[in-house]
Amino acid sequence: MSLIKPFAGLRPAPGRATEVVAPPYDVMSAAEARAMVEGRPWSFLHISRAEVDLPADTDPYDAAVYDQARANLAAMLEAGVLVRDPSPRYYVYRLTLGGHRQTGLVVTASVEAYRTHRIQRHELTRPVKEDDRVRQIEALNAQTGPVFLVHPDVPAIDRAIEEASRGAPEVVTKAGDGVDHELWSVTDPDAIARLTAAFEALPALYIADGHHRCAAAARVSAARRGHAVSASTGASADYFLAVTFPAAEVQILAYNRVIRDLNGLEPNAFLDRLAAAFRVARSADPVVPAGHGEFGLYLDGRWYRLTIDPAAIPREDPVGRLDVSLLQERLIGPILGITDPRRDERIDFVGGVRGLDGLTERVDSGEMRLALTLYPTAIEDLIAVAEAGALMPPKSTWFEPKLADGLVSHVLD
Template identity: 30%
Template sequence: MAKIIPFKAVRAPKHKANLVPSRSYEDYDFRDLEAQLAYNPFSFLQIINPGYKFHKNVSGAERFQLVKNRYLEFKEDKTLIQDEQPCLYLYKIKTRNNSFCGIIAGTSSQDYKDDLIKKHEDTLEKREQLFTQYLKTVGFNAEPVLLTYPDNDQIATTLEKIMQLPAEYEFTTTDRVSHFLWVVNEENLISSIQSYFQDLGSVYIADGHHRSSSSNLLTDQLARENPEHTGKEPYNFFMSYLIPESDLKIYEFNRLVKDLNGLDKESFLMKLDKWFRIENRGAELYKPSKKHHFGMYLDGDFYSLYLRKSIYEFTDALSSLDTQILHKIVLEPILGITDLRNDKRIEYGYGKHNVIKMKNLIDEGEFSVGFSLIPVTIEEMKAIADAGLTMPPKSTYIEPKLRSGLTIYEF
């Protein structure tokens, strides 16, 4: 019984819709960020990078307060305006190869607690606490959590009907991605959409585990501080973008390791031989195409590694996940990497050309060995979430990647 609610979004007026939203802050390299800050005074980056105004790097509580100040200035200048009534928002993203369409809505922290919003990744407590402090100071959330739900004909038909109407926003960004936003403010239509989602049962976090867990922590904090807490306050919900499973695109992360943990090439291959049937593919660019098959690049050669299933023990959904297999029988026991998040000897890469990039980095001596995998499937992701298990870090690279500041949710 997944609950969604309409909310009064804070967003740009139509004539500035292409100027305010930005990609996630981490997506920008230094030159890109500087250009955006120098030449677009309306970019949401101005809010989340408030030190730029003072030519100073700021962090922690000082930065959080300045973010709030910049946000209030954007509202005072009417660069951001709050809708007068609670709405749902239909948001369509169209790239060169894919199209994504879903609903931006408030989702329930109680559903998160009750595991109706299911998780498949671990979160870092330090990062959770920091982001909770940020949310409490600034009083808004500007980037939705990406949730996915089983394909549903009633929802799909309803969204198609809405898209027959003119969009409130329609613009294309410099990365050649087109964005469309429809404002859904008719009460009967909102009620229908809510009832369809209530009939779904569970929904799944695709991207945004730290955002959702921090929002849940904020709910608990503000509830304790509010003697008249009812459970209906805005802080009991967090902004999400809900799309059907068929729209979700999941890509793999490859693994690159800086050294062989003191082993020479032959000794390393002999240790791998216990677990894999190994074939040297030479200069042939090899990418795995089946579950439990892995690609490896080492010392100028590509290898295929086929798991010896007769000796590997499959016990649950997690144990059959390729990223978990690689961690448990190669990265940890052979290469000595126990902390996949923080060990500086391992890095991750994604993208369709990443095997070539992996080869180049190893040929240049920056890394010693690289492993390529096939993408995790939505069925694997759901099975792990349903079992209450968590994937190793960097198991999935998921699209769509959402923009900050398109719609803003205030607590």
């Protein structure tokens, strides 16, 4: 079973992409999704967030939501808004946001490779979210949300993708998120064979984002096979929709924290406790950490710079040396009493794309008591954690730009 395969994608009919493509389903609230579909009857959110077409109090995991998604997909097919390509192919996918550009390949990737850790993971999954993705795939008989993969930088792959993206793209659009999305089809059999062989030579691919979609695809594959290990027959359910990018091109932004209270401490006592674990200095300006081991604290309208002694960072531990781990082990856990940030409602996470205003506004409003800024996790650290068979702490990475939903989907034959 090859690591990747071409496939006949389901995508917007020519000229319809702008009406269809949408931001990924899991980066918005239900209210935001409802606002986004106003005046957009063909938005892919009618499939990926089908509760927008049901009463506002509908549970997003209600069976009616999946039934609605199935009906909406059927309507888009009947109207000719979505069409399926006539033959298997790869797709070159380029995203541009401001001065950042990354170009990857849309593929179907092997469930067997995921099961045997050739496609390596770094994150735990939650059963409720896995169940949601399983039900969505089964309702649509399709995978509509691509998994974001990263592959090692290989000149031969870079050249093949560059060659395939020469000339005008078939699709140029935005997904309502300010990102330019461009798509090319790779239909030449020799180009397909070269790409397949080049990826087959790789030791591993790495999941950047989409662990629940991978896990759900594996469950669907196993269910359709009737046992836990897929046979090597190449059935479409034995592969999952993915986009893979070279490691050097992906962009990770900081994933900052906001905390609801000081765990019963007065501000001065809290700062005294910090001084035992960090070098603490007032800052006249907002603190955007410039390197590992440096953090910003916003409390009572003031900014502080927190710094760890470099000698105290466990450089040989791929998880322990992460800034998210250092902050959790030195401050969030022992001082603020939040030992399980996955479940504790006193902590929330703010992706770097929302900027410092997204932090300070929540503190100044009184909703949260303090904010913490971090230096972004490096892609090399993510790969090191995955290769060690370890797990990243929750909310360690925020990848930007985000992949669009609805640009290409994978139908299960």
